[in-house]
Amino acid sequence: MLMPDAPTTTESLPTSVDLAEEYQASGVAEILDELDRELVGLKPVKQRIRETAALLLVERARRAMGLSHEPPSLHMSFTGNPGTGKTTVALRMANLLHRLGYIRKGHLVSVTRDDLVGQYIGHTAPKTKEILKKAMGGVLFIDEAYYLYRPDNERDYGQEAIEILLQVMENNRDDLVVILAGYADRMDRFFESNPGFRSRIAHHIDFPDYDNGELLSIAESMLSRQGYRFDAKASAVMGDYIERRRCQPHFANARSIRNALDRARLRQANRLFEESAGPVDAEQLSTITARDISASRVFAAGEPSHKETTP
Numbered sequence: 001m002l003m004p005d006a007p008t009t010t011e012s013l014p015t016s017v018d019l020a021e022e023y024q025a026s027g028v029a030e031i032l033d034e035l036d037r038e039l040v041g042l043k044p045v046k047q048r049i050r051e052t053a054a055l056l057l058v059e060r061a062r063r064a065m066g067l068s069h070e071p072p073s074l075h076m077s078f079t080g081n082p083g084t085g086k087t088t089v090a091l092r093m094a095n096l097l098h099r100l101g102y103i104r105k106g107h108l109v110s111v112t113r114d115d116l117v118g119q120y121i122g123h124t125a126p127k128t129k130e131i132l133k134k135a136m137g138g139v140l141f142i143d144e145a146y147y148l149y150r151p152d153n154e155r156d157y158g159q160e161a162i163e164i165l166l167q168v169m170e171n172n173r174d175d176l177v178v179i180l181a182g183y184a185d186r187m188d189r190f191f192e193s194n195p196g197f198r199s200r201i202a203h204h205i206d207f208p209d210y211d212n213g214e215l216l217s218i219a220e221s222m223l224s225r226q227g228y229r230f231d232a233k234a235s236a237v238m239g240d241y242i243e244r245r246r247c248q249p250h251f252a253n254a255r256s257i258r259n260a261l262d263r264a265r266l267r268q269a270n271r272l273f274e275e276s277a278g279p280v281d282a283e284q285l286s287t288i289t290a291r292d293i294s295a296s297r298v299f300a301a302g303e304p305s306h307k308e309t310t311p
């Protein structure tokens with residue numbers, strides 16, 4: 001395996017590097033395989049991550065061989081609708097950057113405006129610096145990053161947080177990676193008004209919405225990880241649920257699926273209590289039936305829309 005830092009004498013520099021071996025030895029292969037296996041869909045996202053990993057491996061090899069190299073800029077923006085996997089992929093990205101030696105610790109600190117910006121004068125700088133301290137050596141993930149900038153209020157404290165962030169993104173490039181996340185259109189407007197951010201972010205990754213088939217696969221894989229499964233009819237009803245849920249307000253892709261499954265498990269538990277006179281077996285305890293899903297309000301015809309949190 002390559003040394004993370006370039007050797008100091010020319011004699012000790014390697015004259016060639018086996019990239020395929022590096023790919024395996026660094027653990028990058030394992031992370032990318034896991035990403036492929038565990039995350040449904042996201043083809044363009046996975047492709048971009050593979051490309052980034054290849055770039056970083058080549059950069060590392062150049063450094064080890066004493067070729068001219070520039071520390072790559074790793075700050076990123078992840079755009080897409082809620083529940084499209086941005087946080088999940090950011091976690092994997094942190095792991096990847098750590099395995100490649102680009103960040104010391106590889107942890108992820110996920111924040112929103114309220115974690116960075118204070119309500120009173122003098123509160124913002126210490127708050128932002130505290131978060132940055134926590135994130136050093138890892139990845140700082142700022143969800144709905146555009147809320148930091150409020151053009152309607154000239155004296156908004158968000159501006160102070162922005163200035164500190166920009167400085168740290170420039171000066172601590174070798175120890176902190178910042179990922180800005182949120183809706184694509186709002187992020188575009190944010191970059192237009194804050195060119196400092198645009199120029200510091202080299203990698204833009206767009207997360208598409210999942211299609212109905214992908215959401216059904218996500219539901220099945222989430223359930224199986226929890227030790228449950230749909231019976232044959234439940235799978236079909238879940239497909240129908242997804243079709244209807246997508247057209248209702250507060251739809252949040254995979255997050256809506258996670259919430260729907262939580263509620264289905266609740267109904268299953270209640271059903272087991274109501275139905276069972278005697279002992280229940282493992283099969284019954286692990287099966288979600290059509291009824292556990294069809295009792296959802298999503299199926300109530302003409303019913304006004306409901307919020308994500310409604311049971």
Ligand SMILES: Nc1ncnc2c1ncn2[C@@H]1O[C@H](COP(=O)(O)OP(=O)(O)OP(=O)(O)O)[C@@H](O)[C@H]1O
Binds near residue numbers: 080083085086089221
């Ligand atoms: N492709 C996928 N395969 C399996 N599970 C997924 C996939 N994408 C997302 N999930 C799951 O869906 C949930 C929501 O995903 P995540 O939090 O990463 O989305 P997000 O884009 O960050 O959205 P938000 O900002 O609204 O939280 C998580 O529980 C995650 O594990």
